[in-house]
Amino acid sequence: MSLLELSNISAFYGASQALFDVSLTLEEGQVLAMMGRNGMGKSTTVKVVCRLLQHKDGQVIFDGQNVKSVPSHKVAQLGVGLVPEGRRCFSNLTVYENLVVAARSGEWNFASVSKLFPRLSERKDQKASSLSGGEQQMLAIGRALMTNPKLLILDEATEGLAPVVRQEIWRAIERLKSDSSMSILVIDKSLKELSRIADTAVILEKGRSVWNGDFNELTPDVTDRFMGV
Known part of the structure; x- marks a missing residue:
């Protein structure tokens, strides 16, 4: 059963069109990799899903509900957990305070996040501003998990981090896939790491979804065409 379905989405920033007929489907319990070069509409698509940007045409269906008129905080309550690009932790709050500020009851709590x-x-008693970039990224993921989402969205969760920290976060994502039933939408360019977790993939090019399918059907020709330099 589909948890998230976008059908022919168009969206604008003012008079400038950013998305053109974007479509994707994410099944319950699956991992979808959203890929493409920088500036191709990936983060804009996430904003549409989270209702941080209104779309003009098409449909966004989450857990069977059309969310076109649903405000962003209500979408979060429906079960969408976002780890935004750039982390955006509350710098003046402690680690523990960041984690519990939007927590909801469920499998994910301080103990389970600490295990991950x-x-x-x-x-836990340090201010978020005192953490390294990698630790802030872990905090952002933990904060989203503590909302106990049905869908976890990771927007460039490993970008700009040291290799050892990147691998730690990838291992955590692998554990999330193997040990939980949540669906995950991952925006990243690391084909090697994505191949270990992704079930399906969508590639965006200039605001359009130009490839959809099973991740293992991606060919070098496709990745070179739409993701190469």
């Missing part, structure tokens, strides 16, 4: 990212437990 032990460093957050070690630094």
Whole structure:
């Protein structure tokens, strides 16, 4: 059963059109990789899903509900957890305060998040501003998990991080796939790491979805055409 379905989405920033007939489907319990070069509409698509940007045409169906008129905070309550690009932790709050500020009851709590990212437990009383970039990214993921979402969206969750931290976060995402039933939408360019977790993929090019399918059907020709330099 589809948890998220976008059909022929068009969206604008003012008079400038950013998305042209974007379509994708994410099944319950699956991982979808959204890929493409920078500036091709990936983060804009996420904004549409989270209702941070209104779309003009098409439909966004989440968990069987058309969310076109649903405000962003209500979409979060429906079960969409976003880890935004750039992390955006509350710098003046402690690690623990960041985690519990929007927490909802369920499988994910401070104990389970600390098991996934032990460093957050070690630094629970530190201000978020004192953390390294990698630790802030772990905090952003943990904060989203503690809303106990049906859909977790990771927007460039490993970008700009040291290789050792990147691998730690990829291992955590692998654990999320194997140990939980949530669906995950991952925006990233790391084909090697995505191949270990992604069931399906969509590639965006100039605001259009130009390839959809099973991740294992991606060919070098396709990735070179739409993701190469």
